[in-house]
Amino acid sequence: MTSGPAANRPLRVAMLSVHTSPLHQPGTGDAGGMNVYMRQLARCLAEQDADVDLFTRCGAQGQPQRVDLGPGVRVRNLVAGPRAPLAKEQLPDRLAEFSLSLLRSTDPDRNGRPYDVVHSHYWLSGQVGRIAAAHWRIPLVHTMHTLARVKNAALAEGDTPEPEHRVQGEHRVIGSADRLIANTPAEAEALRSLYGAARTDVVRPGVDLRIFHRGDGRAAARDRLGIPRHAFVPLFAGRIQPLKGPDVLLRAVVELLGMAPGLRRRLLVPVIGGLSGTGTAEPERWHKMCARMGIADVLRFGGAVPQDVLADWYRAADVVVMPSRSESFGLVALEAQACGTPVLAAAVGGLPTAVWDGVTGLLVAGHDPVDYALRLLWWAERPDLVELMGRGAVRHASGLSWERAAKETLDVYRAAREALTPRG
Template sequence: MPRPASRPPRVAMLSVHTSPLHQPGTGDAGGMNVYMVQLARALATKGAEIDVFTRCRGEGLPARVPLADQVTVHHLHAGPCGPLAKEALPGTLPEFSRDLLRVAEHCRSYDVVHSHYWLSGQVGRAVAGHWRIPLVHTMHTLGRVKNASLAPGDSAEPAARILGEHQVVDAADRLIANTADEAAALHDLYGAETTRTDIVRPGVDTETFSPGAGRQAARRRLGLPPDAFIPLFVGRIQPLKGPDVLIRAIAELLGLAPELRTRLLVPVIGGLSGSGAHAPGLPDLCRHLGVDDVVRTEPAVRQRTLADWYRAADVLVVPSRSESFGLVAVEAQACGTPVLAARVGGLPTAVQDGRTGLLVDGHRPADYARNLLALARAPRRAHAMGRAGVRHAAGMAWETAAEATLATYERAAWTARRGWAGAAACPCPGGIPPLEVLGSRRFRERLPK
């Protein structure tokens, strides 16, 4: 039953397809990984006990890994103990659920399940029903939103995901959206009740991400030219994040101001998305457009090194085609760097247009080029935006996000007390609600036409 209000909660946090231990900017790891780590730590400082359950990927890690005081990551066996493409993960969900229930018997009883991303939500609706505790879910990204803003040649999210998301929306006691825009998408595209949706804005780690000793000190540490104009890209290399938009914008920029070539440096920091089997071909695009001499690709880096890249840059460019929030934009602002971003998803919340950065309608490279040139020619304005960004980011604390999340857990428990109607509504073998295997005939018959 829901916990007494006097005791901090014990939380089973689920992340099937990626682990909070993974390096953001590689594979399937990104802002969601940062979100889980920072939220779990902030919840723990308020007394909560967090067990994060993720799939074993054969990385030589033990079954249990302490992440912070009162935060432990558990590796479960579901499918082969190794990397799997996202397309293969739905078939591992029943095994993940069974191993979760087995391992949890030796951990502790839980007060709430908090699942992240739709695959975890599928597991969450099964185990929360078995344990008779509330399910809280955070989507992070939405298949219908992504399909509405695909890059040319990019693959649409499958119908199985769309139906899976609808099922999670229907099953969750509470939904957490990062922004009002995401909450509206949940309501308009998935029929989520606004009374069951809480808006909890993510935070930023201002101890790691801060102006530090300034731009020139960061450039010296990274070995970068002191007088360079540096537009920076940080994120997974995938069409959704729009690195191709930046590369094309750089070619347009050099057409507008060829004199910039001698001092232009464009670092692209991040790894290939997913397995990396189908690279988007950025090096070929750079060569084709004649900008390979100014673009510098770098692998994903740890947070403290990333903070130096933010400090060293003149502007962070976030040309995403879809973005639930855009943590990199807030991290850069916390370091004193303005942001040039697409006006999509949560980025208008993360960036204050005209004050801490500039927002662009659409993804036309020429529009980004014109804004980059304006920032290059007005360094004082860019510096003022950077100072305003530090103040803006200071108002986004993970402590605040943790307090709001605890309130969501309380509301979920209140909903449960009013009359939880999960597994009790359908007799299931062993008391575990069935997880339809995504791809089975029964599941395909329910896919949206």
Template sequence: MSQYVSRIAGTFVGPPRLRLPGQHRRPRRIAVLSVHTSPLHQPGTGDAGGMNVYIVELAKRLAALDIEVEIFTRATTGGLAPTVQLAPGVLVRHVDAGPYEGLDKEELPAQLCAFTHGVMQAWAGQRPGYYDLVHSHYWLSGHVGWLASERWGVPLVHAMHTMAKVKNAALADGDRPEPAARVIGETQIVRAADRLIANTAEEAADLVRFYEAEPAKVAVVHPGVNLECFCPADGRAAARARLGLPPDAFIPLFAGRIQPLKAPDILLRAVAVLLDQDPSLRTKLVVPVVGGPSGSGLAKPEVLQKLAARLGIADVVRFRPPVGQEQLADWFRAASVLVMPSYSESFGLVAIEAQAAGTPVVAASVGGLPVAVRDGVTGFLVPGHEPAAYARALRNFLDHPELVDRMGEAASHHARGFGWDTAASATADVYTEAMHDHRRRGRTAR
């Protein structure tokens, strides 16, 4: 059930099929646009997160399908090589657009002309027809992709990742709403794109409901997980030993960007509730928070540390900086449970990665998390954001320790249905459809 491409109009495309002679061809080379965050950046801080992982893993798997990928991203430090080989068949192109450092994401719209100029310069040095398709990620990239696709005469495939109207409908306390300019920009991209890729059926429905997307243009492709990296491996005890964590502790983990949208404060408040109810837990609890400030969280980078002190739980909370994929997998293995109380998630890659490592998840019942987490089987979904509700979910694991292993095993099995190979093959099918429809419309126009 988890591996498919579907049309919200009702038709269903099953598992990838062998392509026979005479069938529509896949693209040979695509331009991928990621203006505001580089696939080379460390996820978990700044603007780097699940989208970075998505772009990197998808690009590698597309290259394995003989689709060359060139990723255009903004240069954020001086002296970067103009191009970097990320993997065989995957090239990253750094584009100079605005100052290298100190530029917030909200200031990037003013640099889109410069970024577009850099993309066009790279294209101008190639033979005609060099790129078969443009795949843009996030609305800033979508505007560059819109112009590029029209200039090159190729289809535009766009992935929103997050949507302003959806985020504004579920704002966290203290978070700022997305600006009207973004809403307008997203609306324009939805109209211009040949295909829109959504992570879940709910996201696809949001595109239709909030942005009046044409249902026939929207495809659902679940993201994947790197199953070689995120796996149970040698188990919880070994991972805890490597990370210097107590072997018998109860460890609810938060991993991700520290900003109101991701709601790490909910976990801290839930832990305070647990300790108020049962002070003896203080010797058994270790609460790691792995990640760095991001978005509106950059304005108050110490807010979580101050909250932990104010709640009287600073002694059980351990703040750690973002880490690479291999060590992140160890944090997942070491945890008793991952806690993901986000206010909005288009999918929630972290939830799938943790489950792939054999760890159950307690998550907010929002966005794509009900797809990522099987409620009552691989973890618990919590409606709303009351800390007491999360405390009750965590108490289930404390009162029934066997749940950690039982749900962890189910979680690992569940996550194996989300491989990147399947996601890449399904995405390639979306590209193929977009190219076919684009050519057909071109013939009709003539």
């Protein structure tokens, strides 16, 4: 498949993301780490001589059909249903329409293949990827990002489980994909043990070190954000939904103030991100919870922010807290560490890979608020350890670049192409 004139042109990649656009602001709605993943991966693939079209659903009137993200990278908005936002739960009924729009929007070369590989993200896109790859007779590479069976095993109280049709859809994608890309060995094991997956490669995500770095330091970042220099600042950054565990942090703050009442004078807990998932059902839930717990005076809720501003929040924090119930990798952890801030995280999913326990942060087994409070108190009383772990965090994050991730992903694409038995 790689011989002849085609071997001398850039590898052409059709990257699929039905439910969320790479152009969406991370931290809002369904946009999060996966949006960052696709943009950064596509950028670095193009820098390594690939050509990438990112296909997503047109979700608003007036959206252009094509948006250039940079040399060799384009976002292409396909019409599938109304030009308006749709909940993920509504999208399975639009997949056939999206697939037709995809096939109609591309001009095949003389071999009938407009692309060399399809790379789909999330199970909804995988359904489309199966159709496109078979039609074009090219390999399908798929990245799950999250798994229904894993999420359902770690639900917060009152949270809604993923439906059975998603579980079955994931099985179909896994059975059809020529290669699967997992973010961590833990995800690869979940794919194998829960879904019987084979042909899985582990490619750890990266961090954009052009944005996320120590910059001019904690004090300067606090001055820009209006945070007192003497404050103790545990930061939550991400989509506000039960899966991410913000309730665990709030209860930990109550426990922390019970252990050290004097800390209230300098405690500030920013929560940066937008409502998502079941968190949107009761928008005032988190504010009401803070008021009921008596901690509203130390919490500061902010919406999602651009990445350069998010980097300042990371720099300003003493520690970033990630009490997630499920996390395929946890890009927030890597971004925070690149900015010189240690991470306190649940030992779930990919977080034990993202955080080097005892060196760049601390991992907690479980979600007992007391365990998180004890570790926060330890940091509050030992600012020297915040600085020491911050230096280790920068060293750790510096080895996880998107350039490395793109190189390893290209290796997966090539392996998939070489192993593919010609179709048709």
